[in-house]
Amino acid sequence: MHSPLKHIAESTVRRLSLYLRFLEEFEARGQSTVSSGELARSGGTTSAQVRKDLSFFGSFGKRGLGYDVKDLIASIREILGLEHPWPVVIIGAGKIGAALAQYRGFTSRGFHVVGVYDSDPAKVGNALGALQVRALTDLEADIAQHHPRIAVLAVPAEAAQPIVDRVVAAGLRAILSFAPAPLLVPAGVTLRAVNMATELEILAYSLTHAE
Amino acid sequence: MHSPLKHIAESTVRRLSLYLRFLEEFEARGQSTVSSGELARSGGTTSAQVRKDLSFFGSFGKRGLGYDVKDLIASIREILGLEHPWPVVIIGAGKIGAALAQYRGFTSRGFHVVGVYDSDPAKVGNALGALQVRALTDLEADIAQHHPRIAVLAVPAEAAQPIVDRVVAAGLRAILSFAPAPLLVPAGVTLRAVNMATELEILAYSLTHAE
DNA sequence: AGTAGCTTGTGAACGATTTCACAAGCCTAT
DNA sequence: ATAGGCTTGTGAAATCGTTCACAAGCTACT
Ligand SMILES: NC(=O)c1ccc[n+]([C@@H]2O[C@H](COP(=O)([O-])OP(=O)(O)OC[C@H]3O[C@@H](n4cnc5c(N)ncnc54)[C@H](O)[C@@H]3O)[C@@H](O)[C@H]2O)c1
Ligand SMILES: NC(=O)c1ccc[n+]([C@@H]2O[C@H](COP(=O)([O-])OP(=O)(O)OC[C@H]3O[C@@H](n4cnc5c(N)ncnc54)[C@H](O)[C@@H]3O)[C@@H](O)[C@H]2O)c1
Numbered sequence: 285m286h287s288p289l290k291h292i293a294e295s296t297v298r299r300l301s302l303y304l305r306f307l308e309e310f311e312a313r314g315q316s317t318v319s320s321g322e323l324a325r326s327g328g329t330t331s332a333q334v335r336k337d338l339s340f341f342g343s344f345g346k347r348g349l350g351y352d353v354k355d356l357i358a359s360i361r362e363i364l365g366l367e368h369p370w371p372v373v374i375i376g377a378g379k380i381g382a383a384l385a386q387y388r389g390f391t392s393r394g395f396h397v398v399g400v401y402d403s404d405p406a407k408v409g410n411a412l413g414a415l416q417v418r419a420l421t422d423l424e425a426d427i428a429q430h431h432p433r434i435a436v437l438a439v440p441a442e443a444a445q446p447i448v449d450r451v452v453a454a455g456l457r458a459i460l461s462f463a464p465a466p467l468l469v470p471a472g473v474t475l476r477a478v479n480m481a482t483e484l485e486i487l488a489y490s491l492t493h494a495e
Numbered sequence: 496m497h498s499p500l501k502h503i504a505e506s507t508v509r510r511l512s513l514y515l516r517f518l519e520e521f522e523a524r525g526q527s528t529v530s531s532g533e534l535a536r537s538g539g540t541t542s543a544q545v546r547k548d549l550s551f552f553g554s555f556g557k558r559g560l561g562y563d564v565k566d567l568i569a570s571i572r573e574i575l576g577l578e579h580p581w582p583v584v585i586i587g588a589g590k591i592g593a594a595l596a597q598y599r600g601f602t603s604r605g606f607h608v609v610g611v612y613d614s615d616p617a618k619v620g621n622a623l624g625a626l627q628v629r630a631l632t633d634l635e636a637d638i639a640q641h642h643p644r645i646a647v648l649a650v651p652a653e654a655a656q657p658i659v660d661r662v663v664a665a666g667l668r669a670i671l672s673f674a675p676a677p678l679l680v681p682a683g684v685t686l687r688a689v690n691m692a693t694e695l696e697i698l699a700y701s702l703t704h705a706e
Numbered sequence: 707a708g709t710a711g712c713t714t715g716t717g718a719a720c721g722a723t724t725t726c727a728c729a730a731g732c733c734t735a736t
Numbered sequence: 737a738t739a740g741g742c743t744t745g746t747g748a749a750a751t752c753g754t755t756c757a758c759a760a761g762c763t764a765c766t
Contacts, residue, residue, distance in 0.1 A: 293723065297700045301693040305675065319743065326677055331743090332725055339745055347744040348732035364696050365703025372695070379594035384691070386590060389675060393692045395699075434698050457705065458698040460691075464516065464600060466537055474701040476694055480595070480671075481604045482512040483687055484583070485575050487645050487669040488606075489508045490685040492576025494668065504753065530713065542713090543755055550715055558714040559762035 296337045297364070302327045303334065304360045311353050319350035369394045371432040373456075375447050377402035377410065377417040380462055381438030385412040398430050399423075403443075427454040434458045441465035448475070507548045508575070513538045514545065515571045522564050530561035580605045582643040584667075586658050588613035588621065588628040591673055592649030596623040609641050610634075614654075638665040645669045652676035659686070 306326040310318050320331040327334075338344055344359050345351040361367055372395050374385050384390070385400045400412055403420040410417045418426065435451040437444055437459060444463035451459065452473055461467060461477045469475045517537040521529050531542040538545070549555055555570050556562040572578055583606050585596050595601070596611045611623055614631040621628045629637065646662040648655055648670060655674035662670065663684055672678060672688045680686045 301696040365699045383590035383594045395695050484606050485512040488576045559712050
């Protein structure tokens, strides 16, 4: 695998994550090799796209044969940085925060929720699966102790920016926010925002402008 | 507003949704006009981008002055198709389905949840805010009666494709899926998939490859 | 009425991403 | 050992999306 000096497009990284999912399905079905064409068909893209995406990081296939499923899984996991687990904190133990805290789809992919925090004393101590909601005041001390690498924000929009500032001050460098609020982070911190109303609005647009 | 014969990029539609949110904040603060530059600053983009995005749909501003906040809100709402409410069904009343069913951020933007469905008899009848979970067997009859336009899927991955087939057969043409499964829809149906593990994996990639 | 100061709307330039197309390479069969 | 059939890896071309840069147009002021 070369070290990618070039900047890699987000769309490429997103597709690698998709390929990984399909490869795991191929593996579960006992298929030992896969061609770029098969992978493309599962992912709704083209074989050239699959090969180009991989080519940014190295050369993983055998001409005439395709890719070894297990090897390619290992390679993509390494590219994405998934060879080791990522500890995650969730801030906001409301409806969506509670759902995320108990989501097995995170754990199974190596994202371990090490803490869930809420500012509401009525929520503190509640059990969420194996976890207990902790007081927001414990956040900094817990971060110093457990070194989570990613923060997931599930607080109301107006509470989001102060929380971002706190987790950044505490040393976190990656944030996934579900709050529909514009958030500012300093350079060097990656922020991703999932906005579900926007997703529905894109669907509304597509229905409105369908022929 | 011209009828956009040209295909509009998804990134443009997504930004329009964002602009709408900021415009509503400007309106709430009593600001009556806004320039493309101000809008750009809120949205983390450039003034040229804002103007270009709008220009695909017509000409909404006044040179030297900017945009009238109320007028632009109305125009963007019309572009996105938000002048009328959109009835939505949610399928799967588990943790994430329940959170979505009670999410006020949908209702406030014109997406009305008219039904929540689950195949588990133990869940049927449960209250979710003002709604009651209904049996999956009621789905087709309810769709015929209430004509929802959008289906939100919050069922386990392996249940997702059959549900997609059912809602498509029942006439729905837009689906938002939270299930991490590759889904096929016929031409003419828009499917969007939100994959939270992928979001975290993109963050893991960015942390892994940070200098 | 004319000027100064802003801001829009938009072709054209640029940059990024996707698609094309094919040489290179591997496997099997003869 | 060679041929045939496949599939990769990758420059080059094409397409798509963003940014630039400026003429056109509005308001306010004199
Ligand atoms: N419910 C959904 O389906 C959904 C979907 C998309 C986005 N969201 C967004 O996610 C966020 C949470 O939504 P929800 O439905 O879970 O709301 P909720 O009211 O159920 O939960 C919010 C939680 O955050 C806690 N909180 C408030 N301020 C806090 C702070 N400063 N620090 C820590 N915790 C704090 C509250 O005590 C509460 O427990 C909102 O921004 C919402 O817009 C929700
Ligand atoms: N919990 C999360 O935070 C989260 C986040 C992202 C994605 N997801 C995905 O969303 C989906 C639901 O997750 P969840 O955590 O809510 O799981 P869950 O087990 O709490 O809920 C799933 C619900 O779907 C119902 N169901 C199963 N088969 C069905 C069918 N054929 N028709 C209708 N209902 C059916 C079940 O009875 C259950 O109530 C899963 O695909 C999951 O991967 C969940």
